[in-house]
Amino acid sequence: MDSLERERRELNTMLRRPGERPDSSVRIDRRTFIHKSILCGTAAGAASFGWFPLLNTLDVAYGAETFKFAWISDNHLYPKDVNTRFVEKAVRAVEEVQAMTPPADFLIHGGDIAQLGDPVEIALGSDILKEAKIRKVFIPGEHDWYLDMGATWRKHFGDPNWTFDHKGVRFIGLDTVSRAPDYWSARKMSPKERMGAMATLDGSIGGPWAGVGSDQLQWLNHTLSSWPKDRPVIVFSHNPLYEYYPPWNFWVRDWREVQEILRPYTNVTNVHGHTHQVLYNEIGKMRSIGMLATSWPWPYAPEGVPDLTKCMVRADPGDYFDGMGWARLTVTAAERVQNEYMMFGRKPQNVFGEALADSGCADNVNQELHPRIADRGWYSKD
Numbered sequence: 001m002d003s004l005e006r007e008r009r010e011l012n013t014m015l016r017r018p019g020e021r022p023d024s025s026v027r028i029d030r031r032t033f034i035h036k037s038i039l040c041g042t043a044a045g046a047a048s049f050g051w052f053p054l055l056n057t058l059d060v061a062y063g064a065e066t067f068k069f070a071w072i073s074d075n076h077l078y079p080k081d082v083n084t085r086f087v088e089k090a091v092r093a094v095e096e097v098q099a100m101t102p103p104a105d106f107l108i109h110g111g112d113i114a115q116l117g118d119p120v121e122i123a124l125g126s127d128i129l130k131e132a133k134i135r136k137v138f139i140p141g142e143h144d145w146y147l148d149m150g151a152t153w154r155k156h157f158g159d160p161n162w163t164f165d166h167k168g169v170r171f172i173g174l175d176t177v178s179r180a181p182d183y184w185s186a187r188k189m190s191p192k193e194r195m196g197a198m199a200t201l202d203g204s205i206g207g208p209w210a211g212v213g214s215d216q217l218q219w220l221n222h223t224l225s226s227w228p229k230d231r232p233v234i235v236f237s238h239n240p241l242y243e244y245y246p247p248w249n250f251w252v253r254d255w256r257e258v259q260e261i262l263r264p265y266t267n268v269t270n271v272h273g274h275t276h277q278v279l280y281n282e283i284g285k286m287r288s289i290g291m292l293a294t295s296w297p298w299p300y301a302p303e304g305v306p307d308l309t310k311c312m313v314r315a316d317p318g319d320y321f322d323g324m325g326w327a328r329l330t331v332t333a334a335e336r337v338q339n340e341y342m343m344f345g346r347k348p349q350n351v352f353g354e355a356l357a358d359s360g361c362a363d364n365v366n367q368e369l370h371p372r373i374a375d376r377g378w379y380s381k382d
Contacts (some may be wrong), residue, residue: 003018010034010271019285021191028183028280034146036361042188045251048103048312050060051144057195058215061183065167065168065331066330066331067330068100068102068105068328068329068330069104069105069107069188069328070097070100070104070106070107070108070293070327070328070329071107071108071109071110071271071273071326071327071328071329072090072094072097072107072108072109072110073109073110073111073112073141073273073293073294074112074141074144074273074292074293074294074295075089075090075112075113075125075128075276075294075295076112076114076115076293076295076296077090077113077115077121077124077125078115078116078123079118079120079121083353086115086294086295087124089295089324089344090128090294090322091131092321092342092344093294093305093325093326094129094132094324095131096214097134097326098131098132098133098134100328104134104136104328105134105135105143105166105167106135106136106137106166107129107132107134107135107136107137107139108136108137108138108139108173108236108271108274109129109139109209110139110236110271110291111138111139111140111141111142111143111177111238111274112141112142112143112144112273112295113125113126113129113141113153114144114194114257115143115199116147116199117143117145117146117147117148117153117195118147119148119152120155122152123154123156127158130305133154137162137164137171137173137236137359138157138158138173139161139174139176139236139237139238140153140157140160140178140238141238141274142177142198142199142209142210142238142249143199145198146180146191146195147191147192147194147195148191150178153303157227157323159177160175160178161171161173161174161216161219165224167331168231168232169231169232169233170223170227170231171222171234171236172214172220172224172230172234172236173235173236173237174212174220174236174237175212175238176211176237176238176241177239179209179211180198180199180207180211181207183197183205183207183210184197184205187202187240189315199212201248201298202247202248203246203247203248205250208246208247208249208253209228209246209249210238210251210252210253211252211253211254212238212252212254212257212258213254214254217257217261217306218370219257220261223338224225224261224262224265226239227265229265229266230266230267230288232267232269232331233262233268233269233271234268234269234270234271234337235262235263235268235269235270235271236271237252237270237272237318238272238273238274239251239272239274240252240272240274240275240290241255241262241271241272241285242255242259242281242286242287242288242289243255243304244279244281244301244304244305244306245301245302247301248298249274250274250275250299250301251305257284259283259284261283262284262285262286263284265285265352265362267285268285268287268377269286269287269289269337270287270288271289271291271327271329271339272288272289272290273290273293274291275291276289276296276297276298276324277290277292277296277297277298277311278290278292278304278310278311278312278341279305279309280308280309281304281306281308281309282306286311287337287351289311289339291327292325292326292327292339292341293314293324294322294324294325294326295322297322297323297324298314300361305361309361311361312343321344322344323343323344324343325341325342325344326342327340327342328340328342362374
């Protein structure tokens with residue numbers, strides 16, 4: 001057995017310990033429907049918005065209360081004089097969130113409101129989101145950050161990490177994008193060149209930029225230290241908090257340290273953006289849900305797609321709304337976390353690929369974890 005195969009097996013053994021799974025009293029329902037198909041007596045309830053389909057939502061409940069919140073992310077806005085398609089889709093998502101009945105308790109924006117970090121793009125996104133007349137919380141994406149190192153994003157949205165308690169659930173927002181090791185100074189890159197490098201998918205220049213960082217790991221540990229181990233925790237991050245596909249930064253490089261902090265808690269859900277696709281995984285006791293984008297759907301990675309993911313059908317290139325949307329999330333009184341993908345332009349029976357040939361995962365055969373890209377070259381703890 002070579003060293004690569006040995007490391008793969010060790011990683012699987014560490015993350016998938018026998019008998020260790022999320023709390024069985026909490027279940028994720030991955031459902032997608034248009035409004036006519038959700039007029040039923042579910043704990044999540046239903047939102048009616050004309051004949052438009054709804055996007056991604058999450059309903060969360062703990063104890064005797066049921067409540068909903070909404071997620072929008074990955075708008076990748078350009079200025080209106082460059083591209084209006086992404087603006088139209090972001091506006092549509094906000095309109096649908098605003099039309100939820102009953103209203104969502106709050107809206108989380110999961111990052112990448114801008115494409116190139118331009119203050120015009122960020123201000124445009126801020127103006128669009130103001131049309132949702134509910135509480136809003138924000139975490140950044142790398143596209144928001146690396147033109148001016150987050151200065152404009154912070155001006156509009158505040159601190160990139162935060163925590164609050166709501167109806168018996170502890171919510172935590174993590175910044176997984178701001179700690180890229182400095183590769184730009186030695187190359188004498190301008191801010192625009194740095195932003196352009198960070199806006200690529202393959203990470204060939206930026207390397208393994210996604211991470212939580214030692215300071216934020218300490219903050220996360222402190223934030224959870226006073227919380228009962230069996231109470232619900234929902235962690236928002238732009239990047240997945242596990243290793244999915246490092247070459248595209250579909251991970252955080254210090255995911256093992258994150259998992260050690262979260263391991264004692266039996267009811268943890270991670271909701272993340274960045275991947276622009278339907279995605280579901282379980283790592284130890286944590287469930288992880290990948291959300292749709294309003295800009296474009298990314299292809300599934302060539303390897304590492306979690307076994308528990310039911311891949312969405314390949315998007316229709318002739319319909320620039322297809323394969324995109326938002327999410328409605330519900331926490332039920334039975335401690336059930338329900339995620340509803342509110343996908344533009346799809347009927348429920350046409351969202352997931354029933355045959356492999358129809359699925360976005362059709363070419364993926366290696367579902368096993370592999371060494372981090374940082375382990376193949378250089379590595380920085382922060």
